[in-house]
Amino acid sequence: MKNLYKFLSIIIIIIASNSYSFAAEKVEYLKTDWSFKGLFGKFDRASLQRGYQVYTEVCASCHSMKYLSYRNLAEQGGPEFSEAQAKAIAASFEVTDGPNSDGEMFTRPGKLSDKFVMPYENVKAAQAANGGAYPPDMSVLVKARGGGVDYIYSLLQGYEEAPVGVTLDDGVYYNKYMYGNKIRMAAPLSDGLVEYGDGTNATVEQMSKDVTTFLMWSAEPHLESRHQMGFKAIVYLIILTVLVYFSMKKIWSRVESEV
Amino acid sequence: MSDHDYRPKSKVGQWFNDRLPLLTLANHLTDYPTPKNLNYWWTFGGILTFCLITQIVTGLTLAMHYIAHADMAFESVEHIMRDVNYGWLIRYIHANGASMFFLAVYIHIFRSLFYGSYKSPREIIWILGIIIYLLMMAAAFMGYVLPWGQMSFWGATVITNLFSAIPLVGEGIVTWLWGGYSVDNPTLTRFFTLHYLIPFLILGLVVLHIWALHVPGNNNPVGIDIKKPSKDTVPFHPYIVIKDGFALLMFMIVFAFFVFYAPNILGHADNYIEANPMVTPAHIVPEWYLLPFYAILRSVPDKLLGVVAMLSAILILAVLPWLDTSKIRSAVFRPLYKQFYWILVADVLILGYVGAMPAEGLYLLIARVATAYYFLHFLVILPVLGFKEKTLPIPLSITEPVLGGSPNLATARNKESKIE
Numbered sequence: 001m002k003n004l005y006k007f008l009s010i011i012i013i014i015i016a017s018n019s020y021s022f023a024a025e026k027v028e029y030l031k032t033d034w035s036f037k038g039l040f041g042k043f044d045r046a047s048l049q050r051g052y053q054v055y056t057e058v059c060a061s062c063h064s065m066k067y068l069s070y071r072n073l074a075e076q077g078g079p080e081f082s083e084a085q086a087k088a089i090a091a092s093f094e095v096t097d098g099p100n101s102d103g104e105m106f107t108r109p110g111k112l113s114d115k116f117v118m119p120y121e122n123v124k125a126a127q128a129a130n131g132g133a134y135p136p137d138m139s140v141l142v143k144a145r146g147g148g149v150d151y152i153y154s155l156l157q158g159y160e161e162a163p164v165g166v167t168l169d170d171g172v173y174y175n176k177y178m179y180g181n182k183i184r185m186a187a188p189l190s191d192g193l194v195e196y197g198d199g200t201n202a203t204v205e206q207m208s209k210d211v212t213t214f215l216m217w218s219a220e221p222h223l224e225s226r227h228q229m230g231f232k233a234i235v236y237l238i239i240l241t242v243l244v245y246f247s248m249k250k251i252w253s254r255v256e257s258e259v
Numbered sequence: 260m261s262d263h264d265y266r267p268k269s270k271v272g273q274w275f276n277d278r279l280p281l282l283t284l285a286n287h288l289t290d291y292p293t294p295k296n297l298n299y300w301w302t303f304g305g306i307l308t309f310c311l312i313t314q315i316v317t318g319l320t321l322a323m324h325y326i327a328h329a330d331m332a333f334e335s336v337e338h339i340m341r342d343v344n345y346g347w348l349i350r351y352i353h354a355n356g357a358s359m360f361f362l363a364v365y366i367h368i369f370r371s372l373f374y375g376s377y378k379s380p381r382e383i384i385w386i387l388g389i390i391i392y393l394l395m396m397a398a399a400f401m402g403y404v405l406p407w408g409q410m411s412f413w414g415a416t417v418i419t420n421l422f423s424a425i426p427l428v429g430e431g432i433v434t435w436l437w438g439g440y441s442v443d444n445p446t447l448t449r450f451f452t453l454h455y456l457i458p459f460l461i462l463g464l465v466v467l468h469i470w471a472l473h474v475p476g477n478n479n480p481v482g483i484d485i486k487k488p489s490k491d492t493v494p495f496h497p498y499i500v501i502k503d504g505f506a507l508l509m510f511m512i513v514f515a516f517f518v519f520y521a522p523n524i525l526g527h528a529d530n531y532i533e534a535n536p537m538v539t540p541a542h543i544v545p546e547w548y549l550l551p552f553y554a555i556l557r558s559v560p561d562k563l564l565g566v567v568a569m570l571s572a573i574l575i576l577a578v579l580p581w582l583d584t585s586k587i588r589s590a591v592f593r594p595l596y597k598q599f600y601w602i603l604v605a606d607v608l609i610l611g612y613v614g615a616m617p618a619e620g621l622y623l624l625i626a627r628v629a630t631a632y633y634f635l636h637f638l639v640i641l642p643v644l645g646f647k648e649k650t651l652p653i654p655l656s657i658t659e660p661v662l663g664g665s666p667n668l669a670t671a672r673n674k675e676s677k678i679e
Contacts, residue, residue: 039520067334067337067338067341072341136532137533139337140337140531143523143528143531144528144529144531144532145528146528148528179541219531220347221340221341222340222341222347226347226348226351226519226522227519227520229348229519230515230516230518230519230520231519233515233519234512234515234516234519237508237511237512237515238512240508241505241508241509241512244501244504244505244508245505247501248501248502248504248505251497251498251501252498252501252502255295255493255498256658257295257296257493259502
């Protein structure tokens with residue numbers, strides 16, 4: 001029995017170290033305490049709302065978020081804007097709809113059921129506007145990068161002067177956390193770039209943390225209910241396992257054998 | 260066996276059972292005499308059945324929401340994750356369930372290797388198991404393609420391209436597999452069809468696997484034949500049912516941990532990037548459970564020979580009952596084999612590790628040595644060991660650990676009568 005545990009844990013460690021091996025091959029990422037990690041991890045509501053502000057005022061000019069709808073902003077476990085706030089946010093965007101009865105496309109204010117409006121019509125248009133580089137869709141960006149939230153958080157703060165000997169082409173920037181250190185995105189954040197409604201000081205570090213929290217939620221909108229359900233499920237399983245263990249001991253006591 | 264004499268008590272039961280003996284089958288399954296010394300390594304058969312059922316049930320549910328189209332597959336997966344009620348739970352169970360399935364099957368296979376469960380008279384059970392394992396790999400590979408992420412697309416490209424190594428007809432076969440001149444929508448739709456089909460083939464083979472098991476009965480840690488039923492055995496129900504149930508619950512705790520707290524740790528981040536035929540990922544790696552074979556494939560410099568080596572590494576297992584010449588089943592009584600067994604376990608783990616690393620420098624060298632050793636184990640060490648190894652004396656039965664038994668019941672009985 002003990003051997004079984006040992007064997008299982010060894011296997012799990014090997015698997016886990018394997019899947020991390022690529023992410024860990026370069027620099028150490030900046031660390032911060034994420035409220036959504038751990039058994040009971042939850043999002044910091046205020047940080048999510050600030051993060052949405054950073055996204056919509058800064059990132060959204062180039063990065064789409066095509067799998068999110070405005071209704072998500074009011075849903076439980078997210079930024080939890082009030083329904084009225086979410087409606088107002090949606091209405092502030094122009095959405096192309098149609099065709100109408102005359103066969104014409106028309107624009108109207110956004111509704112809760114609309115998907116986030118994209119900054120560009122299509123990938124080609126995005127590339128054309130960004131010197132050939134496509135600003136990736138941000139819906140699941142956190143899960144699509146090896147280092148996850150730590151990587152995004154570090155990248156936003158990782159802009160530096162290129163070291164001597166590194167030549168950068170036009171429109172290419174040096175970032176010490178980027179794979180290959182060369183990135184086509186100019187440093188997107190600077191101190192005081194946005195003005196937070198709740199009075200929080202908008203430092204680059206603070207904005208990085210807020211927007212990364214927001215991106216984590218957008219990639220895993222059901223993270224909170226997953227953690228809550230997981231805890232209940234595992235406690236339930238442990239109790240059941242203990243009960244079944246004692247039943248097993250009782251049943252096997254009828255025969256001369258070890259279990 | 261006595262269960263064929265079973266007669267239901269009720270008139271209706273008798274009437275039904277005379278026409279379709281399902282009640283006889285149920286009686287056989289509950290009374291099935293099982294060696295009472297089975298350890299927890301034997302619980303993985305039941306765990307694997309649970310894994311298969313879980314994959315089928317969650318898979319059916321996912322298929323109701325998934326769209327097998329190159330333009331919509333990725334989006335439909337996000338739809339499942341966001342908008343389908345508990346879609347995230349179903350998908351994470353299914354995705355991690357594949358890993359759990361392989362974790363369990365590897366333990367099941369290595370249990371068989373340790374206790375010699377593949378040896379006479381259980382060769383057919385073993386071969387059916389290898390076919391199930393092959394189908395599992397095919398199902399898992401095609402399932403990984405369905406989300407149509409970068410690793411899906413490029414994994415499919417790399418693996419299907421292996422067929423181009425076949426002389427003369429290789430290129431034609433690859434085009435036929437793809438349904439076009441690259442991995443594209445026709446590839447996705449046929450992979451979805453096959454991914455849906457294979458689990459039911461596996462289910463059928465599992466029935467045969469268990470049927471074949473119920474003819475000779477279970478092997479056991481001592482590895483000797485036992486009389487059934489006897490004081491060496493217990494009825495399957497309730498003894499094995501509760502024990503398997505306990506082990507399954509422990510397994511489910513590990514499973515639940517992955518699903519709820521680390522659902523993406525076993526996957527590759529690149530698969531959350533939508534497939535893009537114009538951008539090749541920096542490292543194309545398969546899922547962890549295929550890594551040892553991937554390492555073998557890459558350790559051979561020639562493409563065709565690499566494919567041959569990889570396939571041989573799996574197919575060699577099918578002839579294992581005839582490669583292992585030892586009459587003694589359990590490694591408990593084979594001091595030398597026991598050591599080689601653990602070296603093989605380490606070898607496969609090393610292959611898995613280097614399979615995840617870039618194929619260059621030291622990693623490549625290690626992969627080559629480990630590949631060579633893998634084949635050496637099965638083709639040289641096992642056949643020779645059967646003749647050279649001095650085995651320990653084995654007991655006559657489980658309950659009476661009198662030494663001087665034999666792996667074969669007939670000889671054991673003869674010796675028993677001589678002793679008397």
